[in-house]
Amino acid sequence: MFARAQNVLASGPWHARWYLQPLATALARFAAVAAGPVMLAPGKIKQSASAELSRRIDDLIVFAGRHSGLSSLCTPTHRGGFIAPDALVARLAAHLGAGVPSSQDEQVRALLRLASGDWPAARAAARALPQGPFVQALRYALGDDVAIGSERALFAAAARIRHPGGDDAALLAAYGIAGPDGACAARYAWDVYPELEYGEPVVRLRVTVTPAHSDADLPYMAMRWRGEFSDRLESELLYGATILPSCLDAFFACGVSRIGSNIDWRIAQWDDRAFLGVLLDAATPVTPIATSLLALALGGKEPGQSAMAVDALVAVVLEARCDIALLAGEIRKILLSRLGKAARYARSLASAARADAAMPGAVCALLCAVLDSGEEAPPKDTGALLELLLELSLGHGVVLAPETAAMIGSLKLSGKGKAAQKALLAHLG
Structure with a gap:
């Protein structure tokens, strides 16, 4: 297997993807390097969960090559991709003590996976660390009184944890908007528009995000999975949900686009069940865009998909996670738009x-x-x-x-x- 992985991967990531599924490709990349030297061709930067997984594997290869025996900064400690803040602070202290550097991408990933909330012990422990850009950003994420530094990517990621689902006024003053989920939290909405298909009028769904994407997007947005919906497999979609687990709105917006655009099951997209499966988790908040997803899926044509939506509805109602009035408004909007039946x-x-x-x-x-x-x-x-x-x-x-x-x-x-x-x-x- 190692020899085959080396031969396939040396020809470039797109050739490798022809043979292997994304997760298998990522593991094969790591296994090939572990087996011996191999030249890995650089891949084109894509805004997708699978592309981010490939970048993460590349960083892990470099990290493992240092023979540090330490865990990488962004390795989750809890289900869903979360990292406990006290664990990250302890992990960072070990890295600093061993003199093991980490890339800014790894630091951003670690910040985005932090569990939000009040963590006084972790905050105090972070103050005791040697101060540098990442430590300062980590302290900012944990709610400490820290001046915003010049490392835009680090502090923007930290702001998503310091103000989960909200705007950061200090960051906005320092950097400007800088795209969705920079200083301002991304807010998603959907509407419909008419279109002709084979000469017949049809209704199409589109998802918009505020603030809009622009050239001002911060570099870390390459790992934020901008919701351009290029992922296809369930494993890719679910990995996308672990990039910023404390706010799954981008993940659910992708589900709204995919399920809402295929409500009549024009194309078999079995992997879209990933979005509904996440709703079944009792720890998942049902935000407005998640409510839109549930409303669309309940009106879907494919029996298996609608059955999963029914399971999700029962779960969110019994666990008091559902806003009935909001869900009713979304269903009414779908019916009045003639998108659903x-x-x-x-x-x-x-x-x-x-x-x-x-x-x-x-x-x-x-x-x-x-x-x-x-x-x-x-x-x-x-x-x-x-x-x-x-x-x-x-x-x-x-x-x-x-x-x-x-x-x-x-x-x-x-x-x-x-x-x-x-x-x-x-x-x-």
Whole structure:
């Protein structure tokens, strides 16, 4: 295997990728060097998780060549890619004591993986270290009173931990905006636009980020996985989630783009389940962009993908991680944009209601919030949602709020929707 890896890898990373999957390629690169000298051709810099993994392996090769016997700075200590701050401070002290240098890329990776929060013991230990640019940035990340230095990449990464999901006013004054997740946290949104496909009008989804990418992006953004969605395999996608584990918005924005652009399953993209799998983790916050992802996946055509979305919905509801009003607003937005279909949501939500005794009430609350749109023209196939609401109310004894009848009665429906509306109103009395 070593000889084959050496032959393949010596011809360049793109030739290697033809033979091996990304993780196997990365391991083979490391194994080839361990087996003996090999010339590794430099690869083109790409903004993707797999390209970042390749760069990390290159840094590990250099680090291992020093025979230090130490762990690299950015090796995770906890599930999800997190590094405990006290462990990083201790690791850095060992590196400094042994005189082992590390690249700025490795330092940035370590900062981005820090667990955010108040860590007074780690902060005090970092103050005792010999002061240099990385130690100063580490102290800044831990909330210490440190002047912002000239190492933009280090301090921008530190700001993401010092102000998780928020803006850093001091960094903004020192450096300017410097792209998304520089001084200002990246904020993602999606909308739809019309397009012609084979002469037929279709609706397409696009994701935008504020502040926008520009030439001012900091160098560390090459490792921040800018969400350009070039990764294809589940392993690549999941590695991307470990780059900044304390804020998964870029990861979920990628999921919104991929799943939302393929809601009718025009192309088989089995690896997109990676995004929904992360939502199943009880430690994962369901941010607004994660809520958008869940809403889109619940309306997907592919049964396996929608089943995973149902599992994720049940998990986030039972664990009190879900904002029902926000999720309802996203589903309503999808239906009114004609991107999704009410019948699919009725099927997914019916499955969720059967999953746990606490779910029928939650699903009814979600349905009422979706239907209460205040729009003159309700979404197409609204009757499917009304039928499910009636079924859950009758079958599980869910008592609907008194104002529900007035809201349901105000909907302007016809055909099957009108019949479902009458039946529900009769039940509500």
